[in-house]
Amino acid sequence: MPTIAFLVFWSQVMSQFAKSDAKKNQFAKTQCPYCGVGCGLEVLPPAMPGKAVKRDAEGNPIWQARGDRAHPSSQGMVCVKGATIGDALDKNRLLYPMVRDSLNEPFRKVTWDEAYGLIVSRIQQAVETKGPDSVCMYGSGQFQTEDYYTAQKLMKGCLGTNNFDANSRLCMSSAVAGYIQSFGSDGPPPCYADLEETDCAFLIGTNTADCHPIVFNRLKKHLKKNKGKMIVVDPRRTKTAEAATLHLAIKPGTNVMLLNGIAHLLLKWGKVDQQYIESCTEGFSDFAKILSDYTPDVVAQECGISPQHLAAAARLWSKSKRVLSLWSMGINQSIEGTAAVRTIINLHLLTGNMGRPGAGPFSLTGQPNAMGGREAGGLAHILPGYRVVKNPEHRQAVEKVWKLPEGSISPVPGRAAWDMILGLEQGDVDVFWVAATNPAVSMPDIERTKKALRNSPFTICQDAYFPTETTEFAHVVLPAAQWGEKTGVMTNSERVVTLCKAFKRARGQARADWQIFAEVGRRLGYEAQFEATTSAQVYDEFVSLTEGRLCDMTGLSHERLGLGPLQWPLPQQETEATAATRFDKRLYTNGRFLTPSGRAKFSAFHAKGLAEPPDPDFPFVLTTGRLYGHWHTQTRTGHIDKITKMHPNAFLEIHPYDAQTLNFEDEQVVEVRSKRGFVKLPLKVTKNIRRGTVFVPMHWGFLWGNDAEANALTHSEVCPISLEPELKACAVQILPVRAGPLVVQDVEQSLVSRLARSLVSAISR
Numbered sequence: 001m002p003t004i005a006f007l008v009f010w011s012q013v014m015s016q017f018a019k020s021d022a023k024k025n026q027f028a029k030t031q032c033p034y035c036g037v038g039c040g041l042e043v044l045p046p047a048m049p050g051k052a053v054k055r056d057a058e059g060n061p062i063w064q065a066r067g068d069r070a071h072p073s074s075q076g077m078v079c080v081k082g083a084t085i086g087d088a089l090d091k092n093r094l095l096y097p098m099v100r101d102s103l104n105e106p107f108r109k110v111t112w113d114e115a116y117g118l119i120v121s122r123i124q125q126a127v128e129t130k131g132p133d134s135v136c137m138y139g140s141g142q143f144q145t146e147d148y149y150t151a152q153k154l155m156k157g158c159l160g161t162n163n164f165d166a167n168s169r170l171c172m173s174s175a176v177a178g179y180i181q182s183f184g185s186d187g188p189p190p191c192y193a194d195l196e197e198t199d200c201a202f203l204i205g206t207n208t209a210d211c212h213p214i215v216f217n218r219l220k221k222h223l224k225k226n227k228g229k230m231i232v233v234d235p236r237r238t239k240t241a242e243a244a245t246l247h248l249a250i251k252p253g254t255n256v257m258l259l260n261g262i263a264h265l266l267l268k269w270g271k272v273d274q275q276y277i278e279s280c281t282e283g284f285s286d287f288a289k290i291l292s293d294y295t296p297d298v299v300a301q302e303c304g305i306s307p308q309h310l311a312a313a314a315r316l317w318s319k320s321k322r323v324l325s326l327w328s329m330g331i332n333q334s335i336e337g338t339a340a341v342r343t344i345i346n347l348h349l350l351t352g353n354m355g356r357p358g359a360g361p362f363s364l365t366g367q368p369n370a371m372g373g374r375e376a377g378g379l380a381h382i383l384p385g386y387r388v389v390k391n392p393e394h395r396q397a398v399e400k401v402w403k404l405p406e407g408s409i410s411p412v413p414g415r416a417a418w419d420m421i422l423g424l425e426q427g428d429v430d431v432f433w434v435a436a437t438n439p440a441v442s443m444p445d446i447e448r449t450k451k452a453l454r455n456s457p458f459t460i461c462q463d464a465y466f467p468t469e470t471t472e473f474a475h476v477v478l479p480a481a482q483w484g485e486k487t488g489v490m491t492n493s494e495r496v497v498t499l500c501k502a503f504k505r506a507r508g509q510a511r512a513d514w515q516i517f518a519e520v521g522r523r524l525g526y527e528a529q530f531e532a533t534t535s536a537q538v539y540d541e542f543v544s545l546t547e548g549r550l551c552d553m554t555g556l557s558h559e560r561l562g563l564g565p566l567q568w569p570l571p572q573q574e575t576e577a578t579a580a581t582r583f584d585k586r587l588y589t590n591g592r593f594l595t596p597s598g599r600a601k602f603s604a605f606h607a608k609g610l611a612e613p614p615d616p617d618f619p620f621v622l623t624t625g626r627l628y629g630h631w632h633t634q635t636r637t638g639h640i641d642k643i644t645k646m647h648p649n650a651f652l653e654i655h656p657y658d659a660q661t662l663n664f665e666d667e668q669v670v671e672v673r674s675k676r677g678f679v680k681l682p683l684k685v686t687k688n689i690r691r692g693t694v695f696v697p698m699h700w701g702f703l704w705g706n707d708a709e710a711n712a713l714t715h716s717e718v719c720p721i722s723l724e725p726e727l728k729a730c731a732v733q734i735l736p737v738r739a740g741p742l743v744v745q746d747v748e749q750s751l752v753s754r755l756a757r758s759l760v761s762a763i764s765r
């Protein structure tokens with residue numbers, strides 16, 4: 001017989017257990033809404049039993065986030081951005097729709113009904129007078145898949161214009177173009193399991209340590225344990241480069257030169273996989289032909305590295321059995337972005353580093369759901385299910401599911417991001433609808449962009465926060481319910497799909513992006529197309545369009561994903577099989593591809609270099625990029641103390657030799673000019689950058705600093721294949737700042753006063 005004491009003890013244990021179980025059930029499992037690593041998070045409500053409620057500066061209770069150990073991609077790890085996300089959810093939110101007739105006027109608060117009425121009438125008017133192509137929507141890799149999918153149906157199906165593009169055009173469109181051309185389809189072949197299988201990681205144009213920190217943690221841990229090698233190619237000695245076995249600090253814009261140079265050596269040494277080339281590829285001889293130009297001396301000279309370093313890189317490629325390439329913006333954001341992606345792929349085909357564990361060409365996606373955007377057709381030339389607008393069968397398949405007559409979808413690709421700006425400039429765009437992106441900071445040649453935005457007859461800006469730089473150019477602002485306030489799906493870089501559940505109520509009158517698009521669609525007369533009442537229904541319809549495609553996700557649904565994340569391809573018939581819970585799915589493991597011949601295609605691109613090389617008047621190459629703590633245009637991270645302390649202001653990184661030659665000191669404020677604009681920034685003198693190259697972080701728009709916008713300097717030349725702008729390089733001069741000390745801006749103060757001004761004017765109407 002158990003004693004009473006034991007029973008009391010036991011019941012206490014059980015009640016503790018029940019309590020902790022209850023606590024456990026209060027966690028919402030979700031995916032981090034920042035970068036494309038796609039870490040799993042558990043979010044805890046602000047009020048946990050026995051703990052004091054933390055509040056943000058506006059007094060809102062703060063949600064706590066921590067890593068989800070059960071998530072296959074991140075295994076419980078998070079970086080500072082994911083860990084502090086809770087602190088950014090409620091401050092500075094846009095709470096209700098507002099409109100104004102012209103940009104000189106203050107906003108006035110309106111009902112959703114009034115806002116919808118206005119938007120619908122402006123769209124109808126534009127379509128009647130200038131046709132559907134006078135309407136443009138500019139969306140984002142921060143949409144959930146349901147948002148993306150609904151927007152495609154509204155624009156490409158109902159309105160009949162392919163003028164939907166996303167900030168992904170500025171981000172990974174070169175990777176998409178490269179994969180499509182080389183393999184016959186988009187889709188990154190490797191997965192994160194390869195990070196732990198490789199014996200040589202080739203990181204080119206990616207500061208993985210700062211921008212994909214958890215991918216980097218996994219890779220570094222594995223390489224350290226197994227004495228694996230890491231090559232990093234970056235003009236800057238980043239945190240990533242510091243961890244490398246070999247760092248090649250090439251001149252910006254010499255990627256294709258370097259890659260062809262490595263291929264030249266491999267071919268010369270006979271270190272190629274003849275069998276793979278013969279049985280799985282085509283176009284090898286054309287590639288081999290151009291390689292004769294890329295002798296080590298020429299390549300080393302052009303790239304600004306030593307021939308020994310070049311040979312060392314080629315040797316690591318030749319000696320390693322499993323080479324995994326990782327890349328991001330240092331490759332994609334270039335006028336030869338697609339060529340560089342295809343030349344990376346050439347190296348993999350040449351050496352047979354394809355479709356095997358630990359090997360393959362892996363483009364790291366930047367945003368949390370850039371991959372979902374690709375799946376849902378979220379660029380101006382594509383359609384859901386990895387289809388393209390130019391293909392009549394693809395259009396028909398989509399029209400059928402959308403219950404629209406044949407011929408509804410245009411065969412002509414729509415305007416790409418920069419082309420939308422040109423359309424505004426030329427007066428060809430009457431309605432410009434921006435959602436979940438902040439182009440008044442992130443577009444190239446920002447003064448020209450702002451001028452075009454000022455020329456827009458009617459701009460809608462749908463954002464979670466207010467003000468943003470882009471709301472300053474809007475006629476209508478629509479409050480979006482953001483991550484945590486709507487249930488939807490995101491896909492990370494390794495094709496792992498996570499259900500992001502709503503865990504809190506939307507602020508004010510905010511609504512989910514997909515609901516806003518659907519309501520406008522219904523009011524335009526497309527009731528049958530927008531019948532879905534839940535995002536789960538929207539997702540089901542999207543998934544049906546992936547059947548039989550490379551990205552087959554017919555085994556996925558909100559219900560199934562409620563049990564945990566899954567990796568595609570996952571056809572319906574596999575949901576119950578063990579395949580469903582495997583997270584090491586690679587593409588093209590059988591050496592067959594989706595090109596007409598079934599073979600992967602070599603490409604033969606000569607190096608072109610920069611669109612705007614340095615010259616005697618503008619002798620420096622400026623490059624731009626990211627810092628570990630900040631996210632893009634700071635609408636969230638700019639309000640998190642821990643992060644603003646880490647990165648208080650923008651700066652210009654310069655080599656000590658260059659600083660000395662110009663007679664500048666560390667922290668001195670200088671003026672940096674390109675042919676388009678200028679910034680005034682304090683110098684950060686550091687050996688971690690090549691001589692002749694300078695660097696500015698991209699995070700400071702005009703609400704966050706005075707004359708600190710990286711894109712004041714950049715140009716708008718694009719890769720002719722992917723239409724991705726060359727945001728990574730332009731020519732600049734550096735001058736002393738005349739007269740007057742730098743006005744150090746109190747960022748919060750400046751935002752508060754802007755916010756107050758906008759609200760006062762809203763109320764005063």
Ligand SMILES: Nc1nc2c(c(=O)[nH]1)N[C@H]1C(S)=C(S)[C@@H](COP(=O)(O)OP(=O)(O)OC[C@H]3O[C@@H](n4cnc5c(=O)[nH]c(N)nc54)[C@H](O)[C@@H]3O)O[C@H]1N2
Pocket residue numbers: 035036171204205206207208210211212233234235236238251252253254255327328329330331365366367623624625626627628629630631632728
């Ligand atoms: N902390 C943080 N993380 C992020 C983001 C963020 O805002 N903050 N944003 C996310 C998004 S959307 C993206 S797209 C990714 C971007 O991730 P990354 O591409 O890693 O980031 P960037 O800093 O833009 O650029 C990477 C590197 O390219 C180098 N580079 C410049 N020119 C060249 C060149 O010609 N050749 C080579 N080889 N390298 C060059 C730069 O010096 C820089 O270190 O990050 C994602 N993760």
Ligand SMILES: Nc1nc2c(c(=O)[nH]1)N[C@H]1C(S)=C(S)[C@@H](COP(=O)(O)OP(=O)(O)OC[C@H]3O[C@@H](n4cnc5c(=O)[nH]c(N)nc54)[C@H](O)[C@@H]3O)O[C@H]1N2
Pocket residue numbers: 140142143167168170171172329333366367435436437438439441442443444462463464465468480481482483513624625626631632633634635636698710711714727728
């Ligand atoms: N010079 C230079 N310029 C660059 C780059 C560079 O490397 N150098 N990188 C480019 C790249 S790769 C990228 S991805 C872009 C990023 O540039 P942007 O997309 O302009 O940057 P974000 O700050 O991420 O903007 C996202 C916006 O969406 C809002 N938002 C957040 N969640 C939601 C939601 O659920 N719904 C709605 N409607 N809104 C929401 C945020 O408040 C924010 O205003 O910048 C590009 N520009």
Ligand code: SF4
Pocket residue numbers: 032033034035036037038039074077078079080081082083212213214215
């Ligand atoms: S690595 Fe990326 S996804 Fe993971 S916590 Fe950091 S920002 Fe979020």
Ligand SMILES: [Mo]
Pocket residue numbers: 170171172366367
């Ligand atoms: Mo990006």
